[in-house]
Amino acid sequence: MPAAPRLKIGLSACFQHADPARPLFTGKTLQYVEQSIAHWLMSAGAMVVMVPCPTGETARGDVTLDHYAEWLDGIVMHGGADVWPGNYGEEPLREEWVGDRVRDIYDLALVKAFAEVGKPIFGVCRGLQLINVAFGGALYQDIETQHPGARQHRNATTYDQHFHDLHIVPGTHMAKLYPDTPRARVNSIHHQGIKRVAPEFVVEALSEPDGVPEAIRLQPAPGRGYIAATQWHPEFHKQGSDTLDDTAILNDFLAACEQAKAHPRPVLRPAPSLRERAARRLRKALSRQRD
Template sequence: MKPIIGITAHVELDWKHTLANDYIQAVICAGGIPLIIPAGIDADVDQIVDKIDGVVLSGGGDIDPTLFGEEPHQNLGSISPGRDSLEVAIIHRFLEKNKPILAICRGIQILNIAAGGDMFQDIYSQSESQLLQHAQKATRSHYSHYVNIEKNSLLESIAGQTEFKVNSFHHQAVRNVVSPFIVTARASDGVIEAIESTEHQFVLGVQWHPEPLALNEDHISKAIFQRFIEACQS
């Protein structure tokens, strides 16, 4: 039986759900059956979690900073409180049940926040370092900058190497990471690019977008989805 994989969707102004097709196709190509999870079903989250074998927390808009005790920064973009509350609820249930999570771009940020961590609302105005271009001006399948991977991490075991190139589409980023998560990848400017759990079978967050790269036959991106699907079958 193929595992059923829930994928959260972006919500525009609380009325229009959107999801890039490459999330769906990457799950299908890795051997899963994708199921799009809409916002607004918080009351039924336990039933949804019981029905799916894994979840992909997709990218999208910004996150409500009041979730981690801050007020909105002047460079904060559009937020979706309904999406935030649903994803936090799903994350809590998945961590409790030790079910696999693959968190992508916005997903890594909400994953860290749900665990008690926080984030930069805008890396360019809140970081003291000179940063790379993290919102690339190129197609989703273009490789923008390198990431450095921690040895002996889940991500290194998937990639088979400690440095590789990724795409980049974000102005927010994970800041303080709390247990059970650890930082397992950074860009050369220090921006956190991956976190993973030390207590769960497969809970991985990446700041880049492996889904278009996987469809472009990038072997590391394909391996991320394949290892995730394997974990969902165990």
């Protein structure tokens, strides 16, 4: 018998914007994927495809993110830059926390495209924060300065060798994935984090001892698809180490992709952006004036 077709998993693009200080890259935007997360998905036999941003000064043709969402079996949202606080109704408290607004626009549109056709979505680090904001949640711009009693969640020197303890919430889907692991150790490479969980999402894991959400999932319901995310990087787990084994998380996501491939179903629509909401209010006001 011929081998079953491999899953085609999209991976959101990371951005390197044109830098006037580097003549070679002046006027150029680079889009790329991180090797570690691509190899993580490939380790289970999936084919990995970077989903490039289809807009910008050099854009040509009619390919859209909707086309990728129809073609691919699921999407993984990369880690990376901060999410712009304006996306959840706040002003940046520091200039260095502005994030990457161009990438935000692309990422939010990518999540929307996959959600609307019921394809599974998994987020890692920034991906968790972006998903939470996309569906109406909010973030701490900086955990250590905004969350009382917060522990250190990022160390610039140790980077992926910085760890903290994790509490897996009983009764959640993640608890079922790790039935004998109520507590674990994970890497921690972030300074932003979830302040308000998006409606319709549940928290599946919390950092210890400060209780910052470290894993979220769209609440299961009849006819509803799969959206989940972790604040830590499961792809950084090394076999034989004392950090949480990533295998169950990866297999769970890919199993959801197989199921959605056979039985596609739409999921929760992302919350409208502040700009979209303002535009709607303006249209209503103009309509009332005409009436």
